Amino acid sequence: MKAIAKRLITAAAVASLMVGAAHAHRAWFVPSATVVSGDNAWVTIDGAVSNNLFFPDHRPMQIDAISITAPDGSTVKPANAMVGQYRTTFDLKLEQKGTYRIAQASNGLNASWKEGTETKRWRGTMGDYVSQGIDKKPGVQLTTSSRRVETFVTNGAPTDVKLTGKGLELSGAHPNDLYLGEEVTFKLTDNGKPAANVEITLIQGGDRYREQAGEVKLKTDASGAFKMKVENAGMYWLEAESRGTTTMEGKTLSSMSTYVAVLEVLPG
Amino acid sequence: MRKLLCLAVPVITAGAAHAGGIELTVEIPKLSVAEYHRPYVAIWIEDASGKVAANLSVWYDVDLKDSEGEKWLKDIRQWWRRTGRSLEMPLDGVSSPTKAPGANKVTFPSDKGALATLAPGDYKLIVEATREVGGKEMVEVPFKWAPGAEATTSAKGKEELGVITLKLTK
Numbered sequence: 001m002k003a004i005a006k007r008l009i010t011a012a013a014v015a016s017l018m019v020g021a022a023h024a025h026r027a028w029f030v031p032s033a034t035v036v037s038g039d040n041a042w043v044t045i046d047g048a049v050s051n052n053l054f055f056p057d058h059r060p061m062q063i064d065a066i067s068i069t070a071p072d073g074s075t076v077k078p079a080n081a082m083v084g085q086y087r088t089t090f091d092l093k094l095e096q097k098g099t100y101r102i103a104q105a106s107n108g109l110n111a112s113w114k115e116g117t118e119t120k121r122w123r124g125t126m127g128d129y130v131s132q133g134i135d136k137k138p139g140v141q142l143t144t145s146s147r148r149v150e151t152f153v154t155n156g157a158p159t160d161v162k163l164t165g166k167g168l169e170l171s172g173a174h175p176n177d178l179y180l181g182e183e184v185t186f187k188l189t190d191n192g193k194p195a196a197n198v199e200i201t202l203i204q205g206g207d208r209y210r211e212q213a214g215e216v217k218l219k220t221d222a223s224g225a226f227k228m229k230v231e232n233a234g235m236y237w238l239e240a241e242s243r244g245t246t247t248m249e250g251k252t253l254s255s256m257s258t259y260v261a262v263l264e265v266l267p268g
Numbered sequence: 269m270r271k272l273l274c275l276a277v278p279v280i281t282a283g284a285a286h287a288g289g290i291e292l293t294v295e296i297p298k299l300s301v302a303e304y305h306r307p308y309v310a311i312w313i314e315d316a317s318g319k320v321a322a323n324l325s326v327w328y329d330v331d332l333k334d335s336e337g338e339k340w341l342k343d344i345r346q347w348w349r350r351t352g353r354s355l356e357m358p359l360d361g362v363s364s365p366t367k368a369p370g371a372n373k374v375t376f377p378s379d380k381g382a383l384a385t386l387a388p389g390d391y392k393l394i395v396e397a398t399r400e401v402g403g404k405e406m407v408e409v410p411f412k413w414a415p416g417a418e419a420t421t422s423a424k425g426k427e428e429l430g431v432i433t434l435k436l437t438k
Contacts, residue, residue: 037348038338157353179349266345268406 027061027260028237029102029151030054030205031092034176034264041094041155045078045102048087052208053237054262056086061104061149063088071098071159098159099176103150107166109248110145113137126249144246144255146191151262152176165192168242168259172225178265183229187220190242190257194224198242202228205235233267288415288438289378292324294395295430298369305400306366307428308340310347311374313382314392320351321391322382323359325374327366330358343398346406371430378415388414397428409434 029047036043046054047061060083068076078090094100111122111134122134129135129142146167154176163169173184188195200218207213220226220240230236238261246255296307308329313322326347329337338357342348357363361381376383391413398404405428411421413436422433 033342035342035348035353037340037342037353039335041339154353177349268346 025049025051025058026053026237026239027104027149028054028262029061029066029104029149030235030262031102031151031153034151034153035266036094036153036155042091043094043153044089044091045151046087046089047104047149050086053203053205054235055208056084058086060084060086060088063090065104065106066090067103067105068092069101069103069162071096071100073162076100092153094153094155097156099152099154099161099174101150101152101161103148105146105148105150105164105167107144107146110143111137111140112143113140126251142251142253144248144253146255146257148258149260163189163192165189167191168195168198168240168257170238170259170261173228175261175263178263180230180233180265180267183227185225185227188224188226188240188242188259190224190244191246191255194222195220195240195242195244195257196222196224198224198240200226201239202230203237204230204232205237230265233265236263236265238263287377287379289380289383289436290324290376290393291435291437292374292376292393293431293433293435294367294372294374295425295432296367296369296372296397297425297428297430299402301402303401305402306368307397307399307402308337308344308366309395309397310344310352311393311395312347312351313386314350314394316390322386323351323355323362324376324382324393325364326352326357326359326362327364330363330365340398340400343404344396345398345404346394347396386413388412393432393434395425395429395432397425399428403427405429407432411436 027049029045032044048056049059050057063081063083066078068078070076079093081090092100108123109126109129111129113120134140148167152175158174158176163171168188168190170186170188172187178184188198198220202216202218203213218226240259242257244255245252309327311325312320315321328341341352391411393409393411394406396406405425407423407425407429409421409423409432411434416438418436418438420433420435422431424431
């Protein structure tokens with residue numbers, strides 16, 4: 001009973017995330033600094049889903065789903081966490097030198113089928129998919145979904161961020177080594193493979209003060225690479241969405257991945 | 269007495285001439301602002317390809333409790349990116365306290381530290397200053413490094429730095 005209830009909650013959360021995306025709400029984590037120095041380095045981080053960047057006005061990020069990965073790959077717990085009406089805020093002490101990854105990532109399996117005129121939806125594991133007979137539903141469509149919202153903070157020299165190989169991820173140029181006037185090449189991967197021809201949206205924070213958000217559309221090439229050069233220093237919201245196929249337990253199914261990174265471009 | 273002084277002077281000059289190197293004057297402007305803090309300043313030499321060839325000085329609050337001054341080193345942005353972030357501070361012979369407004373003269377002997385191994389060629393000396401609740405500025409002074417040569421070049425900042433004079437001495 002408890003498991004079902006939990007699954008329902010998860011499903012509801014995912015559904016609301018998807019609705020959120022459809023209504024152009026934007027999820028983000030914004031650190032108080034992306035480049036820090038010294039032996040007692042702290043940053044404070046806000047996480048929210050909002051319309052304007054980066055002003056919390058809709059709902060906070062869920063604190064339990066946040067994962068912080070230290071340069072050595074270990075997991076760090078958020079400090080002084082507080083979930084408010086519109087935003088979640090927490091602190092991070094950067095005990096190690098190198099790059100920390102602050103993320104909220106989720107993976108799931110979604111099925112949908114028709115019963116009469118009604119569209120039924122289901123979410124669960126591959127095992128449940130078979131044991132609950134979902135795979136026998138008429139015209140069932142199975143999709144894997146993955147979603148990642150993240151940002152990065154570096155104490156001292158930047159270190160490589162190890163990819164998880166799940167969903168869309170960013171590699172190539174270092175996310176904490178971005179400076180005005182320089183063109184960088186990033187690479188997008190989906191489940192560890194190059195994410196080709198994926199459209200990317202880039203918006204600078206502070207769109208509340210502009211009549212037009214001035215969003216820039218970029219696209220990955222066949223190798224998943226894309227170039228980025230911005231006109232102003234500042235905090236940027238980068239979003240990508242990819243649809244493809246993936247193999248799971250011998251079955252080929254369609255996949256949908258969404259990705260958000262908040263990147264700071266520093267002045268020269 | 270006067271004679272004695274005259275006698276002493278040539279000895280000192282001879283000593284300096286033996287070492288030679290870079291005599292640098294960094295002018296920190298006197299600013300009339302509500303909250304003034306002395307700037308953090310980094311001085312380094314870059315080769316023609318933009319690589320750091322010598323890390324000469326970093327002026328910051330070296331004596332603050334718990335190395336609190338190091339927290340703001342990243343604000344000397346270009347220095348931090350090019351060399352600072354890969355260093356373990358404080359750095360012997362490089363870390364130094366902040367300096368007061370005025371012309372600050374510093375000398376770097378050619379037989380010591382990074383200059384001792386600097387190959388002859390074209391370089392830029394870069395001074396980057398950043399001030400708490402203030403601005404940031406970087407001034408570049410190009411020079412030719414050839415041991416034994418004498419030359420003077422200078423450049424001027426607009427906001428956070430005044431005249432920077434680089435004098436090469438034998």
